[in-house]
Every structure is written in C-alpha cells, then in structure tokens.
Amino acid sequence: MGDIAYSRVGDNLYMLQYRDYETKYFEGLWHIPEGVTYNSFILETREGLVVFDTWKRSLRGLFIEEFSKHFDVRDVKYLVVHHMEPDHSGSIPYLLASNPEVTVLGHVLSKGMIESFYQVKPRFQPVKDGEVLQLGGYRLRFLHTPWLHWPETIMTYVEEEEALLTCDAFGSYGVPSRVFHDELGVEEKERFSRYMVKYFANIIGHFREWVVKNIEKISQENLNISAILPAHGVLYRGDSVREVVEKYRSLGAGETVPGKTVIAYTSMYGFVSEVVDDAVNLLDKYGIKPSVYGFTDRERADFSELIADAYQAENLIIATATYEARTFPLMKEVVELIIEKTPVNKNVLVIALYGWGGKAGAELEELLTKNGFRKLEVIEFRAGQRENVQKELEDRLPRLLGRGNAQEETF
Secondary structure (H helix, E strand, C coil), X not given: CCEEEEEECCCCEEEEEEEECCCCEECCCEECCCCEEEEEEEEEECCEEEEECCCCHHHHHHHHHHHHHHCCHHHEEEEEECCCCHHHHCCHHHHHHHCCCCEEEECHHHHHHHHHHHCCCCEEEECCCCCEEEECCEEEXXXXXXXXXXXXXXXXXXXXXXXXXXXXXXXXXXXXXXXXXXXXXXXXXXXXXXXXXXXXXXXXXXXXXXXXXXXXXXXXCCCCCCEEEECCCCEEECHHHHHHHHHHHHHHCCCCEEEEEEEEEECCCCHHHHHHHHHHHHXXXXXXXXXXXXXXXXXXXXHHHHHHHHHHEEEEEEEEEEECCEECHHHHHHHHHHHHHCCCCCEEEEEEEECCCCCHHHHHHHHHHHCCCCCEEEEEEECCCHHHHHHHHHHHHXXXXXXXXXXXXXX
C-alpha cells in the first residue's frame, strides 16, 4: 500500500494525495519505478466544499475513507471533473454514493463517459469555456483545454487563491518529499525535471501541439497565477510557476537539446552491438556522450526512458538487426513509439544489419519519411562488415552532428 498525505496548499485549499508505489507500468505501458501520485484538491467555502478530481478506481473506497478523516462528505456541494481518465475519475461513484446530492461539473463530453464507465447517472452540469461559478466568496473560472490529453479536459482557476488546477498538464511522475517544487533540494529538483519530461513524452507527447495552443489561450485570460496544481507529482508556486510554464511551452514546441544524442538498437548475435560501440567511440571524439538503449539477448531497455530521452534529442541513431527479411520486431515497436510520441525535427541515422536479405533499412526509411522525418540517412550492411561500416560512420556522423563539410546538405 502507498502513503497518503493531506496538505494545506492555499488559504482554504487542500490536497489529498495518494503516493502510489505499487503501479509498475503506468497506463499498463510506461515503466515507473519512481512511482506516481494522485492529487485531489478540496476547496472549503462558506457554502460547502468543492472537490477537484479524485483517485484511481482501485482506490475508490480508500479515497472516501481518507476524505472523511478531514471533511464531512455531506458538505460536498460540487465535484469538478477535469479529466475522465480513471486515475482521476475512478472514485466518482463512491463519492456520489456517499452524497447523492453532489453536482458534478465538467466538460459536456464527460457526462456520457461517467455514465458509461461507472454505471451511474449523476447530477451533471456541463461548464462552458470561460464560465464562472460563484460559491461562498469564491469565483471559479473553468477553461476548456482540449487534448491535454483527452478531448474533454478542462482546468479551473480559483481566483481568490490565485491557483490554476491543471490535472494532467504540468504533471510528472515521481513521489516528491515535499509538496511544492520550491521546497525541494537541488538534486530532487533535477529528478523532477526529468520526471516531468518523461511524463510529458509518455503521456502528452502525441498531443504536443495542443500544449502551445492552450498555454497561449490561458495567457490571453490575463490570470494572476501564483500556483499551478497538477493532479500528478509536485506542485508549483511563486517563481516556479513561470519556470514550469516555460518548460512546458518548450516541450510543447518540440525544442531539442543541442547535441543531445540517443542510440536505440537491437542486436541478436552481437554484430549490431559492435557497430554501436564504434558509434559511441566516434561520438566521444566530438565530446558527445549518447544515451544508449539496447534490446539484446541479455538486456531490455526501458521504453519509457528511451522515449523521454528521444523526445528532446537533436540526433537519433537507430541501429537494428533484420528479422525474417523485416525490421526486428522490437525495433519496429520502438520506432512507432518515437513517431507517435516525439517531434520530427531530428537528425536520424538508421543502421540496419542483415544476413541474407537487406530489407530493414528501406522499411524504416519509408516509415520515418512517411511520418515527417526528413533529415535521414541509412547505412545497410551484411553481418561481418564492421570495418566497412566504421568507415561509413566516420563519414556520416560528422554530418549528423552538423560538423561535416558545409557543402553537404544530406542532413
């Protein structure tokens, strides 16, 4: 069982947080040894309580139990549903069963999802984009923020608290030792910077263009935001607000880290591994230490971390074995994830090994080009031609890194 934390995060705004160490694969796909939190927020007003999001479905009974230690569930007037994914909406039926008088507020699309997911018919009130709810001395402004990362996602700005509740947006993996980012030590801040990038790449990456659109939309509201409160990970206040918004904008824009290089490879019998070693040694001569992810008979790289690194990479080297005259299956999966989750503004070098039929290089070239990757070169070789490939690498890598002859325009 995970830990539970109850914290005051504003004058009359509270967080009920579950710290999940049990989930090994977020969404059943992304490996998260660092854990994850589910942050539910409660606003206390003169006219009743407003609950913003809940906990995941498997914690629904525990959510009500813990909630009742701090508040009377009969005082809940509204439940705001920012996002219907079950890690946030999973406790809705238990809350409604405990207090059938609760009015559920959310995007118009959320009503059908609630009724289908949980077989309940709540008192549902859809909120329009920009609509304001006044309750017990508080003004709640609802903002539609589609595709962060489902179509029904919204945010709430609590004017008197100067707090923007953002659900998945600005969220991160990891279980912080403190509530707010400015309370963390230097090393923990660095870890959470990484956890945010990883979460963004894994969960939000496919919809990155909507990040920039929604940030611009929010900025046009001229809100005085002193705190950003996501539903996963650490919270932000003060100067950290500006910093996290800029980081999110950069991620949404698909900006790369200069020189950042990622190598993803599959190797069945060691031939590709040898070529990767040669590539690493050549990169070292240029002062570049690549992040290397291998899938071999002895290791399996972490997809989650690979996608996180690939997201901000300027250079990407994909080296693969050929399997039954096609791309090695694991590499096909890796490349498809890269296409789905990361920007296309990368220099890509594909290295493909074959035994009796060279097909993988052409297959990957077609797949990547079709999906928008334009700065692309391919080296295809038969097993055992290491020296020839090394010469090719000596020629291609400088161009990949932008350090070749100025006349060369391949990349």
